[in-house]
Amino acid sequence: QTVPDPRLVCPPVRVEDDRTGLNIETLKRAFLDNLFYIQGKFPDIATQNDYYMALAYTVRDRLLKRWLKTAQTYTEQGSRTVCYLSAEFLLGPHLGKNLINLGIYDDVQQAMEELGLDLETLLEQEEEPGLGNGGLGRLAACYLDSMATLEIPSIGYGIRYEYGIFEQDIRDGWQIERSDKWLRSGYPWEVPRPEWSVPVKIGGHTEQYTDERGRFRVRWVPHHVVMGVPHDTPLLGYQVNTANTLRLWRAEAAESFDFDAFNSGDYVGAVHEKMVSENISKVLYPNDNISQGKELRLLQQIFFVSCSLQDMIRIMEGQKIPLEKFHEKFVVQMNDTHPAIAVAELMRLLIDDHCMTWDQAWGITTRTFAYTNHTLLPEALERWPIALFKKLLPRHLELIYEINQRFLDDVRIRYPEQPQMLSQMSIIDESGERYVRMAHLACVGSMAINGVAALHTELLKQGVLHDFYEMYPKKFNNKTNGVTPRRFMVLSNPRLSRAITERIGPNWVKHLDELKKLESYVDDPNFRQEFRQIKFDIKQELATYIQQNYGVAINPNSLFDIQAKRIHEYKRQHLNALYIVTLYNRIKANPNIEITPRTFLFGGKAAPGYYTAKLIIKLINAIGDVVNRDPDVRDRLKVLFLKDYSVKFAQRIYPAADLSEQISTAGKEASGTGNMKFAMNGALTIGTLDGANIEIREEVGEENFFLFGMTADEVYARKAQGYNPYDYYQSNSELKLAIDRIASGFFSHGDRKLFQPLLDTLMHRDDYMLFADYQAYIDCQDYVGQVFQDVDRWTRMTILNVARMGKFSSDRAIRDYCEDFWKISPVPIEIEEYSPEAI
Numbered sequence: 001q002t003v004p005d006p007r008l009v010c011p012p013v014r015v016e017d018d019r020t021g022l023n024i025e026t027l028k029r030a031f032l033d034n035l036f037y038i039q040g041k042f043p044d045i046a047t048q049n050d051y052y053m054a055l056a057y058t059v060r061d062r063l064l065k066r067w068l069k070t071a072q073t074y075t076e077q078g079s080r081t082v083c084y085l086s087a088e089f090l091l092g093p094h095l096g097k098n099l100i101n102l103g104i105y106d107d108v109q110q111a112m113e114e115l116g117l118d119l120e121t122l123l124e125q126e127e128e129p130g131l132g133n134g135g136l137g138r139l140a141a142c143y144l145d146s147m148a149t150l151e152i153p154s155i156g157y158g159i160r161y162e163y164g165i166f167e168q169d170i171r172d173g174w175q176i177e178r179s180d181k182w183l184r185s186g187y188p189w190e191v192p193r194p195e196w197s198v199p200v201k202i203g204g205h206t207e208q209y210t211d212e213r214g215r216f217r218v219r220w221v222p223h224h225v226v227m228g229v230p231h232d233t234p235l236l237g238y239q240v241n242t243a244n245t246l247r248l249w250r251a252e253a254a255e256s257f258d259f260d261a262f263n264s265g266d267y268v269g270a271v272h273e274k275m276v277s278e279n280i281s282k283v284l285y286p287n288d289n290i291s292q293g294k295e296l297r298l299l300q301q302i303f304f305v306s307c308s309l310q311d312m313i314r315i316m317e318g319q320k321i322p323l324e325k326f327h328e329k330f331v332v333q334m335n336d337t338h339p340a341i342a343v344a345e346l347m348r349l350l351i352d353d354h355c356m357t358w359d360q361a362w363g364i365t366t367r368t369f370a371y372t373n374h375t376l377l378p379e380a381l382e383r384w385p386i387a388l389f390k391k392l393l394p395r396h397l398e399l400i401y402e403i404n405q406r407f408l409d410d411v412r413i414r415y416p417e418q419p420q421m422l423s424q425m426s427i428i429d430e431s432g433e434r435y436v437r438m439a440h441l442a443c444v445g446s447m448a449i450n451g452v453a454a455l456h457t458e459l460l461k462q463g464v465l466h467d468f469y470e471m472y473p474k475k476f477n478n479k480t481n482g483v484t485p486r487r488f489m490v491l492s493n494p495r496l497s498r499a500i501t502e503r504i505g506p507n508w509v510k511h512l513d514e515l516k517k518l519e520s521y522v523d524d525p526n527f528r529q530e531f532r533q534i535k536f537d538i539k540q541e542l543a544t545y546i547q548q549n550y551g552v553a554i555n556p557n558s559l560f561d562i563q564a565k566r567i568h569e570y571k572r573q574h575l576n577a578l579y580i581v582t583l584y585n586r587i588k589a590n591p592n593i594e595i596t597p598r599t600f601l602f603g604g605k606a607a608p609g610y611y612t613a614k615l616i617i618k619l620i621n622a623i624g625d626v627v628n629r630d631p632d633v634r635d636r637l638k639v640l641f642l643k644d645y646s647v648k649f650a651q652r653i654y655p656a657a658d659l660s661e662q663i664s665t666a667g668k669e670a671s672g673t674g675n676m677k678f679a680m681n682g683a684l685t686i687g688t689l690d691g692a693n694i695e696i697r698e699e700v701g702e703e704n705f706f707l708f709g710m711t712a713d714e715v716y717a718r719k720a721q722g723y724n725p726y727d728y729y730q731s732n733s734e735l736k737l738a739i740d741r742i743a744s745g746f747f748s749h750g751d752r753k754l755f756q757p758l759l760d761t762l763m764h765r766d767d768y769m770l771f772a773d774y775q776a777y778i779d780c781q782d783y784v785g786q787v788f789q790d791v792d793r794w795t796r797m798t799i800l801n802v803a804r805m806g807k808f809s810s811d812r813a814i815r816d817y818c819e820d821f822w823k824i825s826p827v828p829i830e831i832e833e834y835s836p837e838a839i
């Protein structure tokens with residue numbers, strides 16, 4: 001260890017009060033200072049966005065002291081660190097969350113008020129970085145929040161897409177997409193770090209050579225090089241000093257690379273190269289649970305993975321830790337297979353760039369990585385054509401062949417009499433056109449493999465990853481997902497949170513199990529009344545919003561029945577729609593029928609290329625257009641599709657729900673996380689035995705959960721018997737009526753063709769078995785309607801749901817990962833209390 005130059009040892013950080021102070025006067029002064037010196041505006045000409053930016057910078061200043069102290073502590077201690085590799089981080093807005101985590105929400109609200117500004121309006125200004133599609137990306141964001149809160153050293157690594165998930169508009173009932181320009185008005189939360197840029201090689205060929213010590217080596221001569229520029233965002237934990245880093249890579253051209261073309265006068269050619277390089281981080285692929293197999297997507301994967309692994313090596317060099325200890329310094333969690341190329345890339349870095357032997361490199365690699373699987377859907381399993389792989393990543397393909405050969409030798413020893421195991425387990429799919437199977441690479445290269453809910457992990461072991469489970473049973477484990485109560489309760493539902501804290505104190509925010517204490521208030525009439533009132537007020541606010549934005553009047557006393565998630569056939573938004581049509585049919589048959597008034601709300605995006613999902617959106621809107629204005633309905637039913645669902649909007653939706661729709665075909669939804677967010681906010685769930693629904697029901701009690709439908713086993717059994725949806729259509733009169741009404745053109749201005757593709761699929765294939773579950777769903781929904789009338793019973797059920805959601809905090813999930821295989825413990829960050837007088 002060399003002794004650092006004493007002149008360069010950082011003295012204790014001393015910055016003036018305006019950058020760190022947390023009292024109201026200081027906050028106001030700092031805010032006005034930032035308005036002047038950063039936004040360059042005086043109040044007369046400042047926009048709401050200027051005010052938002054001035055406030056964001058004020059808050060960012062207060063994060064920086066904690067962020068730098070965190071980085072300094074980790075560096076000094078050489079702390080073991082989790083690197084969370086994810087192609088998506090769906091963060092949502094930062095400002096409100098940072099105010100909560102700093103503990104200054106109320107003071108800032110007052111400071112703004114004293115300046116004549118409204119905090120809510122400023123919070124609304126923030127454009128969220130929509131750098132994810134749905135569950136997988138949002139889970140990554142919840143986990144980063146929990147890791148910071150639990151003081152776990154961690155770095156999130158991903159891609160800084162210039163365009164995140166598209167903005168959704170609805171025109172004539174159809175989804176239309178608009179590009180998301182989240183960076184347009186400036187993004188105050190990040191710090192670019194060009195000095196830590198790294199080169200990433202693409203294409204070309206490999207050459208063998210013998211080095212000066214006579215060793216056999218391989219050199220990769222790339223076709224070109226792209227630079228990755230890190231952009232860092234601090235992520236502060238809740239009421240701790242820990243602020244960890246999210247490091248997102250932006251692709252840039254390696255400037256010096258095409259000097260030849262430039263000098264020979266081909267300026268346009270040189271600029272073209274630059275454009276092609278920058279394309280890599282241009283746009284997020286808008287697919288959830290679907291792999292499209294596009295070249296640019298593979299480029300995105302190698303790009304962020306290579307940047308991140310090189311960055312880890314740089315960090316080790318900076319801390320003077322020898323590279324042999326890579327797996328002691330870092331554990332690298334792969335969020336699905338999007339980063340699975342990391343297994344080959346780390347091998348390449350260790351062998352080609354750092355001269356390790358194969359065995360040494362493989363020993364490190366297989367102690368470093370862990371793989372989380374997020375889906376069983378075959379269309380989401382990533383495979384890359386060999387030809388594409390060879391064109392972009394010739395060296396990685398060689399390494400994968402070698403990994404595979406050694407792996408298949410093990411398989412042969414293990415199963416000498418079963419040659420079919422070789423083709424089944426091979427990393428290379430050779431059944432037709434040849435592919436690299438990324439899940440197989442991830443399994444072979446990882447020390448741990450997990451699913452995201454108990455059922456999902458079991459199904460992985462029995463199904464897609466069965467052979468790997470047999471071979472490496474100890475690698476497999478379950479980590480049921482969780483969500484952060486800071487964003488999805490404290491921030492999004494301040495009134496409920498306050499009511500809870502008044503009864504059981506504030507500790508539940510960090511120890512969600514303490515919500516259990518609410519159970520003793522379940523019979524307290526005051527608490528019940530307050531609980532109901534909070535829900536009512538929030539529903540009324542949403543009703544006002546809907547009136548203003550959609551011109552539809554909804555009744556805040558009606559049952560708010562909400563399905564908010566990506567649109568997907570397996571999630572069965574159209575089963576929900578069939579219930580609506582069924583209720584409508586009953587009203588048309590008997591306008592005086594007794595029914596519980598309901599407001600059906602939908603939200604969610606369809607992948608732009610997923611035609612059926614888009615048709616489901618059109619169907620919901622078409623039904624709404626008719627039902628909402630039919631006088632026979634007498635406002636007892638309202639149906640609305642709320643456009644452009646986002647994290648920000650989700651925060652408004654969860655607190656307003658009475659009923660949460662979690663109705664996927666059993667065995668298809670790996671976990672679900674919206675199910676948790678709804679229940680924490682006092683919605684009851686109608687759901688199948690799928691994903692985490694099963695565990696939610698176990699926790700809240702079966703009497704407090706509306707269960708219906710086939711189990712995963714029954715789904716498989718029915719399919720095996722030969723499932724004929726048409727039989728259900730013919731034998732179930734309400735189902736037939738509902739389908740026939742849609743087919744008749746009743747909801748489509750007489751157009752009988754419009755929904756035919758959707759109805760044909762249902763009647764003749766029905767892959768997701770809506771018809772088989774239809775009657776059970778209808779009966780369960782009718783029962784929900786009855787229970788809702790019994791206000792006391794309903795309230796009791798909702799309180800018990802909230803009280804029993806402790807398990808579903810992402811803090812619990814992160815603690816499980818830490819104890820089970822991350823083997824990381826908290827590193828508290830000490831900050832000497834700053835006092836202005838001390839200067």
Ligand code: 7GP
Nearest residue numbers: 135136289374452669670671672673
């Ligand atoms: C999702 C699963 O569909 C959802 O059930 C789960 O809660 C969530 O991950 C978090 O674990 N999967 C995706 O978003 C996805 O795109 C394919 O998976 C890779």
